Amino acid sequence: MKVDFDKLHRAFNPQVVAVVGDSKSNNFNWLKAQKSFKGKLYSVHVNPNSFEDIKALGIENYPSLVDIPDPVDLAIVAVPRNATPGVLEDCIRKDVAGAHFFSAGFSETNAEEGLALERRLVKKAEKAGFHLIGPNCMGLFNPKVGIRQSEEQYTGVSGPLGFISQSGSIAIGFSLDAHTQGLDINKSVSFGNGIVVDSPDFLEYFGQDPEIKAIGLYLEGVKDGRRFISVLKEVAAQKPVVIWKGGRTEEGGRATASHTGSLSSSRIVWDAAINQCGAIQVISLEELIDTLKALLFLPPIQGNRVAIAGGPGGHSVTATDIFAETGLNLPLLTQESYDELETFFGPVGGSYRNPIDSAGPVRRDMKRVMAIVARDPHIDNLVYFVSTKPGWHFTPEQMKGAKDLLDSVKKKSSKPLMVVSMLYNPDAEKEIKDIRSNLQGMGIPVFLSFERCALALRNAFQYYNQVRRRTG
Amino acid sequence: MKVDFDKLHRAFNPQVVAVVGDSKSNNFNWLKAQKSFKGKLYSVHVNPNSFEDIKALGIENYPSLVDIPDPVDLAIVAVPRNATPGVLEDCIRKDVAGAHFFSAGFSETNAEEGLALERRLVKKAEKAGFHLIGPNCMGLFNPKVGIRQSEEQYTGVSGPLGFISQSGSIAIGFSLDAHTQGLDINKSVSFGNGIVVDSPDFLEYFGQDPEIKAIGLYLEGVKDGRRFISVLKEVAAQKPVVIWKGGRTEEGGRATASHTGSLSSSRIVWDAAINQCGAIQVISLEELIDTLKALLFLPPIQGNRVAIAGGPGGHSVTATDIFAETGLNLPLLTQESYDELETFFGPVGGSYRNPIDSAGPVRRDMKRVMAIVARDPHIDNLVYFVSTKPGWHFTPEQMKGAKDLLDSVKKKSSKPLMVVSMLYNPDAEKEIKDIRSNLQGMGIPVFLSFERCALALRNAFQYYNQVRRRTG
Numbered sequence: 056m057k058v059d060f061d062k063l064h065r066a067f068n069p070q071v072v073a074v075v076g077d078s079k080s081n082n083f084n085w086l087k088a089q090k091s092f093k094g095k096l097y098s099v100h101v102n103p104n105s106f107e108d109i110k111a112l113g114i115e116n117y118p119s120l121v122d123i124p125d126p127v128d129l130a131i132v133a134v135p136r137n138a139t140p141g142v143l144e145d146c147i148r149k150d151v152a153g154a155h156f157f158s159a160g161f162s163e164t165n166a167e168e169g170l171a172l173e174r175r176l177v178k179k180a181e182k183a184g185f186h187l188i189g190p191n192c193m194g195l196f197n198p199k200v201g202i203r204q205s206e207e208q209y210t211g212v213s214g215p216l217g218f219i220s221q222s223g224s225i226a227i228g229f230s231l232d233a234h235t236q237g238l239d240i241n242k243s244v245s246f247g248n249g250i251v252v253d254s255p256d257f258l259e260y261f262g263q264d265p266e267i268k269a270i271g272l273y274l275e276g277v278k279d280g281r282r283f284i285s286v287l288k289e290v291a292a293q294k295p296v297v298i299w300k301g302g303r304t305e306e307g308g309r310a311t312a313s314h315t316g317s318l319s320s321s322r323i324v325w326d327a328a329i330n331q332c333g334a335i336q337v338i339s340l341e342e343l344i345d346t347l348k349a350l351l352f353l354p355p356i357q358g359n360r361v362a363i364a365g366g367p368g369g370h371s372v373t374a375t376d377i378f379a380e381t382g383l384n385l386p387l388l389t390q391e392s393y394d395e396l397e398t399f400f401g402p403v404g405g406s407y408r409n410p411i412d413s414a415g416p417v418r419r420d421m422k423r424v425m426a427i428v429a430r431d432p433h434i435d436n437l438v439y440f441v442s443t444k445p446g447w448h449f450t451p452e453q454m455k456g457a458k459d460l461l462d463s464v465k466k467k468s469s470k471p472l473m474v475v476s477m478l479y480n481p482d483a484e485k486e487i488k489d490i491r492s493n494l495q496g497m498g499i500p501v502f503l504s505f506e507r508c509a510l511a512l513r514n515a516f517q518y519y520n521q522v523r524r525r526t527g
Numbered sequence: 528m529k530v531d532f533d534k535l536h537r538a539f540n541p542q543v544v545a546v547v548g549d550s551k552s553n554n555f556n557w558l559k560a561q562k563s564f565k566g567k568l569y570s571v572h573v574n575p576n577s578f579e580d581i582k583a584l585g586i587e588n589y590p591s592l593v594d595i596p597d598p599v600d601l602a603i604v605a606v607p608r609n610a611t612p613g614v615l616e617d618c619i620r621k622d623v624a625g626a627h628f629f630s631a632g633f634s635e636t637n638a639e640e641g642l643a644l645e646r647r648l649v650k651k652a653e654k655a656g657f658h659l660i661g662p663n664c665m666g667l668f669n670p671k672v673g674i675r676q677s678e679e680q681y682t683g684v685s686g687p688l689g690f691i692s693q694s695g696s697i698a699i700g701f702s703l704d705a706h707t708q709g710l711d712i713n714k715s716v717s718f719g720n721g722i723v724v725d726s727p728d729f730l731e732y733f734g735q736d737p738e739i740k741a742i743g744l745y746l747e748g749v750k751d752g753r754r755f756i757s758v759l760k761e762v763a764a765q766k767p768v769v770i771w772k773g774g775r776t777e778e779g780g781r782a783t784a785s786h787t788g789s790l791s792s793s794r795i796v797w798d799a800a801i802n803q804c805g806a807i808q809v810i811s812l813e814e815l816i817d818t819l820k821a822l823l824f825l826p827p828i829q830g831n832r833v834a835i836a837g838g839p840g841g842h843s844v845t846a847t848d849i850f851a852e853t854g855l856n857l858p859l860l861t862q863e864s865y866d867e868l869e870t871f872f873g874p875v876g877g878s879y880r881n882p883i884d885s886a887g888p889v890r891r892d893m894k895r896v897m898a899i900v901a902r903d904p905h906i907d908n909l910v911y912f913v914s915t916k917p918g919w920h921f922t923p924e925q926m927k928g929a930k931d932l933l934d935s936v937k938k939k940s941s942k943p944l945m946v947v948s949m950l951y952n953p954d955a956e957k958e959i960k961d962i963r964s965n966l967q968g969m970g971i972p973v974f975l976s977f978e979r980c981a982l983a984l985r986n987a988f989q990y991y992n993q994v995r996r997r998t999g
Contacts, residue, residue, distance in 0.1 A: 222841025275844060301844040304851035314840040314878060338848075339978065368786035369694025372747060372773040376810075379776035406635075406786060506811065 056181045058256040060263065066153025066186060067197050067242050069128030073120055073151075075099040075142055076134030079108055084206065085131050085157065086112055091201035091210035097123050120145040127151045129202065131194060136160040139190065140175050146185065153186035153252070155194030162248055163191055163315055173250055180251045191315065192247025193223030196230060198240055207231060214239025215268035215351060217261035219254055221246060221275045221315050222301070225340070229271065233344050235488075236503075237495045238351070241266045248315055253278060255286040262290030269295045269350050271343055275302050275311035284328050291333040292525065295350040295518055298329055298336050299343045333521040335514050345502060345511035352500040353471040356516040358435035360384045362428045363410040365421070365457075366440035371410035374440070374475075374505040381509035383516075385409050392431045399424055413440075422463050429468035437464065438508060441476045441501075454490040461499055474501045475508045528653045530728040532735070538625025538658060539669050539714050541600030545592060545623075547571040547614055548606030551580055556678065557603050557629065558584055563673035563682035569595050592617040601674065602626040603666060608633065611662065612647050618657065625658035625724075627666030634720055635663055635787055645722060652723045663787065664719025665695030668702060670712055679703060686711025687740035687823060689733035691726055693718060693747045693787050694773070697812070701743065705816050707960075708975075709967045710823070713738045720787055725750060727758040734762035741767045741822050743815055747774050747783035756800050763805040764997065767822040767990055770801055770808050771815045805993040807986050817974060817983035824972040825943040828988040830907035832856045834900045835882040837893070837929075838912035843882035846912070846947075846977040853981035855988075857881050864903045871896055885912075894935050901940035909936065910980060913948045913973075926962040933971055946973045947980045 072092055076099065077085040086109065089096050098109045098116040109116045117123050120130065120142070130151045132142050136158050146154045161173035173190070180187040188194060193204040199213035205227045216238055220226035226245035233240070242264070244257050254274060261267045270290065277283040290296055302311035303322055329336045337343045349356075361383050363374050375385055388396075388409055396407045399420045406412050411428060413421055429437060441457040457474070464472055474494060491501045502508035544564055548571065549557040558581065561568050570581045570588040581588045589595050592602065592614070602623045604614050611630050618626045633645035645662070652659040660666060665676040671685035677699045688710055692698035698717035705712070714736070716729050726746060733739045742762065749755040762768055774783035775794055801808045809815045821828075833855050835846050847857055860868075860881055868879045871892045878884050883900060885893055901909055913929040929946070936944055946966060963973045974980035 220841070222839075222844070224839035225841035225845070228841075273841070299845075301841065301848060303848045306851040306857045307844055307848035309880060310844040310847045310878070310882060314844050338852075340845075341976075367694075367696035369692070369697035369700075369745070369773065372694070372779055372782040372786050373697070373771075373812075375782045376773060376775045376779035379778040385778045406782070408781060410782060504813075 062152045065128045070094040071125045073097045074131045088203040088206045130154040133157045147183040155188045156190035159191040187251040189247045193245035196243040217267035217270040218243040219257045220273040225273045272298045288332040296334040346514040348500045349511040349515040355519045360435045362434040363438045365413045377505045388431045437472045534624045537600045542566040543597045545569045546603045560675040560678045599623045605629045619655040627660040628662035631663040659723040661719045665717035668715040689739035689742040690715035691729045692745040697745045709964045727755045744770045760804040768806040818986040820972045821983040821987040827991045832907045834906040835910045837885045849977045860903045908943045
């Protein structure tokens with residue numbers, strides 16, 4: 056079906072939302088999740104027993120969608136599967152811009168009844184040109200207007216990320232975890248079986264949305280491979296697209312079949328296609344978040360040569376192994392830099408070949424040490440380890456000292472600068488989070504381990520290599 | 528030098544400790560770190576300006592080690608490198624059981640002055656049969672008696688772990704991070720340049736210590752490869768030994784040289800030797816902690832067949848990929864199990880092939896579902912995902928519900944049972960930590976991600992395979 060972006064735009068930015076068939080047994084989760092919605096929220100329920108409960112939530116109920124006095128932009132449909140064809144007809148009659156069907160029990164069951172029902176929905180929706188999202192999914196999340204997939208999600212803020220997910224739990228999990236790390240959603244969709252509006256449609260729509268600066272996808276399968284690839288190529292040429300594919304292994308492929316009815320494709324073909332399109336592939340949620348972080352916060356990565364500074368000796372050794380094994384390069388600095396560094400480092404204490412330790416007496420000179428490293432022509436990227444203590448938990452004061460230092464580096468150098476801050480301090484979680492968002496506000500992404508930083512940097516470097524290849 | 532275990536035992540379990548040459552510029556960190564020491568603590572300092580400061584800490588100072596009225600079990604030496612030969616002579620004269628030399632500036636500088644000084648220390652110590660630990664290291668940690676490498680470390684509790692580290696920051700970092708995850712140190716040593724008492728000595732000593740049930744090592748290099756291998760083989764036959772080698776890459780090897788003066792060895796030779804000894808090799812701190820956790824908390828792993836349960840659909844797919852890619856097997860259950868499971872799962876909602884989703888209506892029957900999976904003969908190991916919400920943050924109540932469920936599984940089945948609990952909830956960190964330690968007290972290790980669980984289980988399986996091969 057040819058998708059109408061104006062209709063999708065209305066569904067993602069609704070003024071009126073109707074939740075159809077939310078139930079007490081579902082704890083009215085769909086109505087509660089939309090409590091934060093800034094527009095007008097209606098309930099549609101046929102069972103009089105539920106009327107009082109819905110009224111108690113402060114929400115107006117109508118026995119049918121068509122009775123709602125306003126035009127409806129988004130319907131959230133949670134009725135049992137047998138009632139879905141009737142609700143779809145009401146949606147069409149009411150000219151709802153888009154409807155998210157939470158209801159499940161269709162092709163993912165691989166049983167005739169569900170398959171037949173799904174075929175009926177497809178036929179009805181396509182005939183009417185109706186924008187059905189799902190079924191078997193968690194629908195839309197737009198924190199700015201307050202429509203949510205779960206009550207746990209945040210509202211009132213908005214970020215640069217578009218996220219498209221075949222899985223509802225991963226859509227919600229991604230939004231929460233990325234938020235904790237300072238990356239916020241602009242628009243997100245969990246599309247489940249994707250029988251009418253499918254992943255290429257959302258990708259194309261997010262591609263032309265100026266508020267979305269980078270797109271993440273979690274996919275289990277693609278129905279029309281040719282179309283997906285052609286859209287991906289077009290969108291990836293405009294903004295970074297990072298893809299996590301579930302069901303890469305034979306066993307995982309078996310799991311996707313019963314989850315969203317997806318058939319697994321050949322892994323080699325898939326990998327080659329994604330790469331050719333200029334998109335970046337990742338294999339975990341962490342890598343997905345970190346790669347988007349690197350792409351959003353860092354300037355274009357010009358080379359793979361890295362200097363690491365700020366760690367004690369043991370960390371320097373293990374960080375070097377990690378970066379080298381990820382395919383990044385830790386070269387020696389120029390002799391000119393070493394001649395200058397020698398004036399700070401005595402014969403005793405930290406090493407300054409690369410990595411540059413932040414040990415004992417050098418600590419108070421780290422601003423000048425970092426300035427030397429930052430202007431060294433052998434180095435493309437700077438990684439700074441935030442911890443001046445031998446242990447791995449840092450205090451808020453140490454974080455503040457590091458912030459001053461990094462601020463001075465940032466002012467003197469335009470090279471990509473990133474921070475590794477291991478683990479967390481349970482006693483100072485809030486302060487550390489504030490300083491982290493502060494650093495990220497300065498354009499300095501903070502990664503939770505050397506492994507995660509190295510992978511993200513390698514992926515971002517790969518992305519900019521593809522951009523350079525394309526633009527010649 | 529032939530090491531005397533009685534002397535090492537006195538150094539690790541001292542009744543009298545002397546800190547030599549701690550200074551104001553070092554913030555008296557060594558004296559402060561021993562505040563928790565249960566025995567008698569003395570300071571040795573020659574500078575009268577420091578006497579008042581040391582007195583203010585409530586610690587008796589003597590101008591020389593030999594003036595201390597009691598026999599000294601452990602000396603912690605923090606004097607400038609040029610003063611180390613004199614202090615070593617005092618240690619020998621005083622018949623101190625063992626001395627940890629924090630002082631640095633020896634062979635790790637790769638400069639003649641440091642190399643010559645180090646040779647003098649070796650000669651003096653070996654001639655006297657003196658147990659010198661270090662130099663260029665953070666020394667001993669025994670939380671039970673309260674001697675520490677850093678004020679950040681815990682005291683008063685004691686665990687089953689021995690840890691031997693060439694790096695001080697990794698020794699401290701490991702102890703803190705493992706503690707957060709419910710794994711406590713029995714004895715730990717950071718031995719730096721290891722010029723007299725070296726890694727094989729500590730390994731042999733920890734091997735015969737009945738309080739130590741598993742040993743972790745962080746190594747950058749080994750001086751006497753033949754001896755190390757022979758000791759490792761002997762110790763690994765008695766208890767699990769897990770090794771993390773820093774400087775695996777060419778770049779990392781360069782970093783070890785200036786950190787602890789270690790020369791890197793051929794990686795292939797090293798890997799083969801470790802494997803032949805029946806030790807387990809890991810490549811990150813996380814993998815080290817998780818592997819020790821699996822070895823300490825789980826019964827012997829009998830096979831590589833895993834059932835995963837408790838997750839929503841998207842997690843099930845991605846977890847399957849992760850386990851399969853780590854080399855573990857997620858087989859189908861027996862038809863008998865499927866026939867039984869069918870009575871709980873309707874046509875709509877979660878899948879139960881393997882993984883077994885914990886979706887909607889099944890949730891309240893999960894105890895019976897898990898009982899079926901636990902007795903399935905196709906399955907060797909059970910992995911349970913703790914989160915009943917679509918998002919990835921769990922509440923304390925959800926954790927309690929999971930605990931009941933797991934308790935019932937544990938009572939019915941002797942198969943290895945482990946839990947994956949992603950991320951953390953900053954608002955309920957303490958409750959979750961309590962329940963985690965509670966689960967681990969029941970012999971159910973809790974891992975922070977599917978990746979970490981899969982790696983730990985694979986490593987533990989490899990360990991028990993080696994044990995079975997050895998014992999025929």
